[in-house]
Amino acid sequence: MKLVILDRDGTINSDSDDFVKSPEEWLPLPGALEAIARLNHGGWHVVIASNQSGLGRGLFDVATLNAIHAKMHKMLAAMGGRIDAVFYCPHSPEESCVCRKPLPGLFEQIGLRFGAALKGVPACGDSVRDAIAGAAAGCEPHLVLSGKSSAYAAGGQPEGLPPGTRMHADLAAFAAFLLERATPAPAAAPLEPLLPVSPTPPLVPLPPSPSPA
Ligand SMILES: [Mg+2]
Ligand SMILES: [Zn+2]
Helix, strand or coil, X not given: CCEEEECCECCCECCCCCCCCCHHHCCECCCHHHHHHHHHHCCCEEEEEEECHXXXXXXCCHHHHHHHHHHHHHHHHHCCCCCCEEEEECCCHHHCCCCCCCCCHHHHHHHHXXXXXXXXCEEEECCXXXXXXXXXCCCEEEEECCHHHHHHCCCCCCCCCCCCCEEECCHHHHHHHHHHHHCCCCCXXXXXXXXXXXXXXXXXXXXXXXXXX
């Protein structure tokens, strides 16, 4: 199974220091939904791993989070794409849970639920803690220079990235990278010889029909 794990805020939709608290505040980044649809068409199953401490902080409830995700799924479906599942950490930082990124708990939940080994699974987010969590779970870390890392779009890289983290301008560039890598350039194959034209078999004359008596 081709599985890819994405962060949500700052990766798929605009992040906000005030939290995304309602469907109205959930706005996709340019090209992000199309990128997910392209991944789907390339055979990738897309799953989200997202810190949603706004729940633990009492800024919104689960019903609202579900409504936000309903909007996301609907807008994505209109582009021909699909997100298989959204895994989120509902805790505030003070709750010291094991699922809040940079800890790998959400990723491990995804591995269990999908029955998938996480080794080498591409994981992409906009902050260092996404990359740390992904790498800790055995995933291949990718950083998009949108959201929290948009300051590095012009160059440089944030401190503390796990070794080997690949950087991409945005989710579209990340998707293009995966799709290009998944389809190795075709080797220069020799031209197929033209098929020999088989001779037309001679028509066999029908036996004469018996004459009516
Ligand atoms: Mg993010
Ligand atoms: Zn948690």
